[in-house]
Amino acid sequence: MRLFILASESKRRVEILKMLGYRFFVVPSRIEEEYRENSLITARRLAYQKALKVWKEYKFSTVLGADTIVMLDDKIFGKPKNKIEAKNMLKSLSGRWHKVITAVAILSPKGKVLFHDTAWVKFRNIDEEEIDEYIKTGEPLDKAGAYGVQGLGAKFLEKIRGDFYTVMGLPASKTDRALRSLLD
Template sequence: MFSDKQIYLASRSPRRRELLKQIGIKFNLLLMRETLGRPIDVDEKPVIGESPTDYIYRIVRAKASEGYKRILQRKFPILPVLVADTIVILDGIILGKPKNIHEAEEMLKALSGRSHQVLTAIGLGIKDQIQIRLTATTVRFRQITEHEIHKYLASNNFLDKAGAYAIQGLAAVFIVEISGSYSGVMGLPLYETAQLLEEIGIEIFA
């Protein structure tokens, strides 16, 4: 149905762009909020009592729906919209993107010497039909000293990273073990992405 491998990617993440390019998928960026004065497109605050899985499914479904609305509003060609969301879970609690360096420091201290889970959900929307896949990966950190945390935060852009770290960056030296999808922790699990794309006729090895 979409044999030219063309889709929209509704994400500002450069990592997701790199991962799509890695598997040869052509995409157009579909950026949502264009000005700071506009209201946010998707409210990503967790609802009281909402489980991490329910939360991430809700957010991805909302992002896909908003993406399709933008296509219609801007009179763009109708193509599939790929969206994604990544969260870090520690003791059942969602660690989102830190608002400041203090929050980032507290997150890294909490993750130090322990295992945590990284959930990444991807959604592929075609008009009002949305298919979602979820990956869960366990990551174990070694003990991190306060000195290391301070040096890491001083030299890295951590504010747009769930859990205040990126696996493909300097934080890789903290990771003792990973069980699951490396690309999922980066923000776009390629196995599941390829599955969704192939279901609509976009073959990776066509």
């Protein structure tokens, strides 16, 4: 199987792809993330833009870009800009179900694939002291919705409906099938 490029610095995506047995290079896309459409369209657009930016520099390679969005009450929760925004996001999610969408774009000389997966997550009720302690760890500041399901944020989870890896940042099974179709 050929190598490919991951257009993301996400440690979670790196971890998932390594777990699946892939070898790849990381070339971050560093695009400006704008949330102007509904959550699904936004996630798919951002995943595609991330892949395209890197693919333009490495046109004979396969490039994977991804984007994860947390959605509550028709409001998109991307990565918090600061600790105050992280705290507000976590307070909003407390005791509630929310939607997590991860979109993936893979551009290759063989073609392109764009897909997404959706999962539902329910947080238990969390108090302000727990939120403040969590924010002090720094974990929520670079994650959509201000939490990491695979890290300390797991203590807030009550239930997940759907693919755990979608919540983590890359739907493992769907991504594996798509990469196999473009890399073999």
